[in-house]
Amino acid sequence: MGEGVARRAAWVGLLLVTVIGTDAHAQTGVRFGGFVQLDRRIAFADSIRLADFYNVFRPELTVRLGGNTEVVASLELRFYDFSAAHSAASLADAEQHFPNSLVVWEAFARISGFVVEPLDVTVGRQRIQWGTADGLNPTDRFNAYDLSDLTDFTARIPVWALRAEYYPTADWKVEAVWAPTAHAPLLPIGIEGMFAADGMPLLPAPVATWEEHFDPPPPKLGNSQVGLRVAGRAAGLDLSASYFHGRDGIPVVERMLFRPSDSLGASALEGHVWSALPPIRVLGADVATEWRGVGLWGEGAVVFPAEIDVVTDVLTPGDSAREREIALEGRPYVTWTVGGDYTFGGGWYLSFQWAHGLFLERGAGRLHDYLIGRLERRMFRETVALGIKGAAELARWTDWSDHLGYAVFPEIVYSPLDNVDVSVGGLLAGGDGATLFGRWSDVDQLYLRVKTVF
Numbered sequence: 001m002g003e004g005v006a007r008r009a010a011w012v013g014l015l016l017v018t019v020i021g022t023d024a025h026a027q028t029g030v031r032f033g034g035f036v037q038l039d040r041r042i043a044f045a046d047s048i049r050l051a052d053f054y055n056v057f058r059p060e061l062t063v064r065l066g067g068n069t070e071v072v073a074s075l076e077l078r079f080y081d082f083s084a085a086h087s088a089a090s091l092a093d094a095e096q097h098f099p100n101s102l103v104v105w106e107a108f109a110r111i112s113g114f115v116v117e118p119l120d121v122t123v124g125r126q127r128i129q130w131g132t133a134d135g136l137n138p139t140d141r142f143n144a145y146d147l148s149d150l151t152d153f154t155a156r157i158p159v160w161a162l163r164a165e166y167y168p169t170a171d172w173k174v175e176a177v178w179a180p181t182a183h184a185p186l187l188p189i190g191i192e193g194m195f196a197a198d199g200m201p202l203l204p205a206p207v208a209t210w211e212e213h214f215d216p217p218p219p220k221l222g223n224s225q226v227g228l229r230v231a232g233r234a235a236g237l238d239l240s241a242s243y244f245h246g247r248d249g250i251p252v253v254e255r256m257l258f259r260p261s262d263s264l265g266a267s268a269l270e271g272h273v274w275s276a277l278p279p280i281r282v283l284g285a286d287v288a289t290e291w292r293g294v295g296l297w298g299e300g301a302v303v304f305p306a307e308i309d310v311v312t313d314v315l316t317p318g319d320s321a322r323e324r325e326i327a328l329e330g331r332p333y334v335t336w337t338v339g340g341d342y343t344f345g346g347g348w349y350l351s352f353q354w355a356h357g358l359f360l361e362r363g364a365g366r367l368h369d370y371l372i373g374r375l376e377r378r379m380f381r382e383t384v385a386l387g388i389k390g391a392a393e394l395a396r397w398t399d400w401s402d403h404l405g406y407a408v409f410p411e412i413v414y415s416p417l418d419n420v421d422v423s424v425g426g427l428l429a430g431g432d433g434a435t436l437f438g439r440w441s442d443v444d445q446l447y448l449r450v451k452t453v454f
Contacts, residue, residue, distance in 0.1 A: 029064035034074065037451040040081075045442040052189065053447075054078040054148070058105060068112040076105040106158045118167040125158040128177055130229060130242055131299045132288040133337040136355045136372070138301035139284030141244045142177060142225060145185040145359060150443055151409060151427050157186060172232030179225040182217055182247035182277050188443075204316055208261045208268035215254075215276040217247060237289045244282040250360055251275035252308050252328050259315040278328055279306040293342060300336035305329070305362060333357075333364040339372075347378040360436060368435065369394045385413040393435045405435030423449040 035058055041051035060074035079100040090096040108124025131137030135154030143156035161179040168174065217223040225246030232239060255274040262270070286299035307330030312323045339353030351374045357367035371394075376387035393405035411425030426446040431438035 031062040033454060034059040035451055035453045040448045042446045045444045051445060052080055052082045054080050070110045073107045074105040077102045120165045122163045125160050127156060127158050128161060128163060132286040132297040133299040134339060134353060136337045136353060137299060138335040139242050139286060139299060141282055142179055144183040144249055147185050148188050150188060159183060175229040177227040181219060182225055184214060184251055184277060185249060203258055203269060205267060205269050207271045208264055209270045211272050213274045214251060215274060217277060237287055240286050242284040247277040248280045252278045253310050254308060256312045278308050294340055296340045298338045300334060302332055302334050304332045329363050335367060349376045383415050387411045393437050395435050403432050403434060405431030405437030407437045419453040421451045
């Protein structure tokens with residue numbers, strides 16, 4: 001009952017936003033916008049098939065109240081093309097025929113000159129973006145990752161937070177953030193085991209079934225996330241230093257249980273895995289500048305993790321065993337990204353980044369190196385963009401050829417109008433099984449995407 005009421009209320013909110021927006025441009029201080037994105041995926045790792053990927057409708061309403069207050073609200077409707085009706089009873093359920101999810105995306109109020117002129121305050125669901133690197137930001141910690149589309153694994157989810165920005169001078173600001181809780185990443189459909197433990201114990205029988213559990217942080221004041229950042233410009237450099245105290249954005253396995261399967265008995269086991277977001281503290285800094293038309297940036301963070309043990313229980317009809325190993329060491333480690341970009345004549349654009357450690361990796365001895373580049377050319381009066389992004393992953397520099405992963409993201413974008421993009425692209429990944437991209441070898445795909453911004 002409650003779930004149905006919430007869904008109907010969200011739909012009413014979407015309708016109100018749409019109705020208000022139809023006359024938004026004629027009203028002072030009101031702006032309506034958003035986008036519609038239709039996406040069709042073809043997976044071809046094992047066999048060529050249509051993938052059940054989502055489409056997006058995201059309307060956004062911005063209202064200015066007086067001269068110093070702005071309210072922003074947006075919804076995100078994700079709707080699928082394939083029916084989820086797999087029984088005779090579900091054929092009468094329209095929601096099974098047309099699966100969808102509707103959530104509040106952003107909803108915040110920003111007050112400029114709060115109490116004193118140099119202080120801005122923002123409260124609500126918002127994107128808090130720290131760092132200067134292109135999407136691979138080791139200092140950017142408040143927003144959870146949106147990994148539902150692996151062709152863009154840098155997307156983030158808005159988080160409820162209170163943010164205060166104080167400007168002591170025109171070139172510098174001090175930013176303080178408080179978020180009452182942390183969120184886990186949004187994962188792609190059909191991908192399990194992304195947060196599996198590094199090692200498996202010696203088991204007396206094969207594992208027939210798996211069940212993964214996640215324990216979110218309890219809603220206590222002590223589990224809040226806080227951060228402080230000082231940013232500004234000096235000597236032609238954009239600089240910042242930051243501190244974050246909260247939770248890592250990727251779960252770590254804390255417990256595993258293997259016991260005889262209810263259906264197969266002692267001949268097979270059922271596995272259970274419990275994971276949680278571990279506490280961390282992060283000291284970060286970044287710098288960006290331009291030299292002779294070349295954009296340059298560098299960003300790094302020292303991460304202070306809590307030590308986490310993984311407890312493994314193996315139960316058999318006549319015996320039980322327990323193992324305890326370190327899942328996450330408590331020693332600090334450093335992760336960083338450096339890169340640059342340049343626009344050449346004739347519509348050519350090139351960017352390059354070297355990242356030491358991605359968000360899925362923790363611990364000084366477990367960070368991989370990623371060399372990522374993008375080459376793009378715009379032509380036909382910039383209505384067509386041909387681009388290719390490639391990434392090479394090195395799990396270990398010694399014997400690097402045996403510890404290499406790769407990913408290629410080709411794309412062609414046609415823009416017949418300023419607010420319409422038609423894209424054809426894909427993802428091809430592979431490599432050694434110990435690499436991230438090697439584990440993506442079964443998610444190769446092509447896509448056709450049409451996006452309209454209004």
